[in-house]
Amino acid sequence: MGFVKGLKCRECGRQYEKASIHVCEFCFGPLEVEYDYEGIKQSISIEKIQSRSADMWRYKELMPLDDEPQVGLNVGFTPLVHAKNLAKELGVKELYVKNYAVCYPTLSFKDRVVAVALSKAMEFGYKIVACASTGNLANSVAANSAIASLKSYIFIPHDLEQGKVLGTLIYGTNLVGIKGSYDEVNRLCSEIADKYDWAFVNINIRPFYAEGSKTYGYEIAEQLGWRLPKHIVVPMAGGSLITKIKKAFGELQELGFVDDEMPAIYGAQATGCCPIVNAVKSGSELIVPVKPDTIAKSLAIGNPADGFYAAKTIKDSGGYAEDVSDEEIIDAMKLLANTEGIFTETAGGVTVASTKKLIDSGKIPRDEAIVISVTGNGLKTQEALTAALKIGNVINARLTEFDELYHSRDENGMIAPAE
Ligand SMILES: *Cc1c(COP(=O)(O)O)cnc(C)c1O
Numbered sequence: 001m002g003f004v005k006g007l008k009c010r011e012c013g014r015q016y017e018k019a020s021i022h023v024c025e026f027c028f029g030p031l032e033v034e035y036d037y038e039g040i041k042q043s044i045s046i047e048k049i050q051s052r053s054a055d056m057w058r059y060k061e062l063m064p065l066d067d068e069p070q071v072g073l074n075v076g077f078t079p080l081v082h083a084k085n086l087a088k089e090l091g092v093k094e095l096y097v098k099n100y101a102v103c104y105p106t107l108s109f110k111d112r113v114v115a116v117a118l119s120k121a122m123e124f125g126y127k128i129v130a131c132a133s134t135g136n137l138a139n140s141v142a143a144n145s146a147i148a149s150l151k152s153y154i155f156i157p158h159d160l161e162q163g164k165v166l167g168t169l170i171y172g173t174n175l176v177g178i179k180g181s182y183d184e185v186n187r188l189c190s191e192i193a194d195k196y197d198w199a200f201v202n203i204n205i206r207p208f209y210a211e212g213s214k215t216y217g218y219e220i221a222e223q224l225g226w227r228l229p230k231h232i233v234v235p236m237a238g239g240s241l242i243t244k245i246k247k248a249f250g251e252l253q254e255l256g257f258v259d260d261e262m263p264a265i266y267g268a269q270a271t272g273c274c275p276i277v278n279a280v281k282s283g284s285e286l287i288v289p290v291k292p293d294t295i296a297k298s299l300a301i302g303n304p305a306d307g308f309y310a311a312k313t314i315k316d317s318g319g320y321a322e323d324v325s326d327e328e329i330i331d332a333m334k335l336l337a338n339t340e341g342i343f344t345e346t347a348g349g350v351t352v353a354s355t356k357k358l359i360d361s362g363k364i365p366r367d368e369a370i371v372i373s374v375t376g377n378g379l380k381t382q383e384a385l386t387a388a389l390k391i392g393n394v395i396n397a398r399l400t401e402f403d404e405l406y407h408s409r410d411e412n413g414m415i416a417p418a419e
């Protein structure tokens, strides 16, 4: 292992040694990990990757660690579901759902970024890790730092869903609820990161953390038989995942593992918080921050750190972006569950609903391969559904009462269907 050359500023190109830093001292541009791709080419092959265990570390040469990973050894390689029922419903020919609602250990794609960030933090010698989170990152940092015996401090908006709060506290972390939006939490955390010498996974460790998302792209390509789809739809919060999926596909092209062209990449956000979509739709380079108001709390970042690069990724790939209302999000969560048996959180609803809009408007053609990114689990955001889904039938334990209910079934055989 160990093919990292160093860090490089995305804006001015200045190079830095590997360290727990994330912005350029000269132009304040974000830093990105740079690799020795020639060295990587010599060391891995498709055969070698396929001989390894089915987790994200089968691509370890493309990860920014110097040593073997110490955290998240079982993370990754969730199913790529050939979604024939949903395809029929949306009127398209070839559709896949990359299902990260079932990732180990905390049921979202954040487990992969945390596996890299905590392993790197341990390489740097940190004993305390921390993060600012919209929920899923909190869950994953708490669980994985428990596994790695690291002390953790986690900062979230105080009014997140119960599933995200309990799914953090259970691991015995220090959880701090902040009276404010994620953007305020993040600003505070930048100040804390300056003052305390902790490994903030999405602040000073961010360049390394973000690399973990690339494995999402590698897995899709491998699971399609070392092929790229024509179109991929990705939910956006800070805008990191979408840029790293593109980087992953580009690396596979450079290594000669795939022959296909870069897919068109589409971004999805909730209308109640869509600063990146706004930039794409208006053709502007500028990300105008917004104040979030949506049930898709995991995506509710009003001032996205990688927003500019996310919008550029979409534009350069020939993709587009779409936003959807809370009502459309809930309908899409139901649609995915009804067709494919996948219970996703609100973020997955955003992606499915946005995909539907992009297909209906003709932005995504109906006859080419499409991948939808489902990034989190519905059991964590139950509040979003409690008004929409209620038990319709409560009867006494008497056969006559059931008989009566059964007689009331509709033409589809549903008894008093939920509205
Ligand atoms: C964090 C998150 C995202 C998006 O992540 P970014 O890299 O910040 O854009 C998508 N889906 C879910 C469920 C998330 O928790």
Ligand SMILES: [Zn+2]
Pocket: 009, 010, 011, 012, 013, 014, 024, 025, 026, 027, 028, 029
């Ligand atoms: Zn710079």
